[in-house]
Every structure is written in C-alpha cells, then in structure tokens.
Amino acid sequence: xxxxxxxxxxxGDIGNTAQADILFELGMMYATGRDCEVDVVAAHKWxxxxxxxxxxRAAELRGEMAAxxxxxxxxxxxxxxxxxxxxx
Numbered sequence: 442x443x444x445x446x447x448x449x450x451x452x453g454d455i456g457n458t459a460q461a462d463i464l465f466e467l468g469m470m471y472a473t474g475r476d477c478e479v480d481v482v483a484a485h486k487w488x489x490x491x492x493x494x495x496x497x498r499a500a501e502l503r504g505e506m507a508a509x510x511x512x513x514x515x516x517x518x519x520x521x522x523x524x525x526x527x528x529x
Contacts, residue, residue: 457494464491465499472506481510485518490525 468487471480485506491499507515 461491461494461496461499464488464494465496467491468499468502472502481506482514482518482521485510485515486522486525489518489522493522493526 464487468484468491469475470477470484471487472484473479485503488496488499488503488506492503510518
C-alpha cells in the first residue's frame with residue numbers, strides 16, 4: 442500500500458509539469474500571435490497561471506511582459522487569472 446502511494450505522489454508532479462507546459466504554450470500563442478491575434482493580457486494571464494503551476498520560464502516571461510503593459514492591462518490579466526484559478 443505504501444509503495445502505491447509513493448508512486449502516486451510522483452504522478453502528481455508529472456501532471457503538474459505537463460499542465461504548466463500546456464499553460465505556458467497558451468501564453469506563447471497569445472504573446473506571439475500564433476494562430477490568433479497578439480493579446481498581451483491573455484498572454485500574461487496564461488504565463489501567470491503556468492508560473493503558479495511551476496513553470497520558471499513562464500515566470501520570467503510574465504515579468505518581462507508586465508514591464509510593457511499598462512496598469513489597466515495588468516490588472517485585467519491578474520483578475521482573469523484569478524477567476525480561471527478559482528474555476529479550475
């Protein structure tokens with residue numbers, strides 16, 4: 442039983458990493474305009490969520506992006522990230 446629990450704990454880390462990678466890719470999609478319009482608010486939101494899930498690269502890009510955003514854009518991105526985290 443304990444052996445199963447140890448293995449199960451490891452799978453949780455793998456799931457978080459995969460989820461953070463997917464969220465990071467959403468941020469990249471909006472930041473670069475790949476298959477959509479460039480949207481700095483959406484990009485920051487997804488980078489922020491990916492950073493919370495453990496992506497160091499997303500945290501770096503979130504910071505770089507925040508430096509170029511207006512206070513209104515930043516507030517909106519943070520609000521949308523909080524809403525998404527609350528629902529998921």
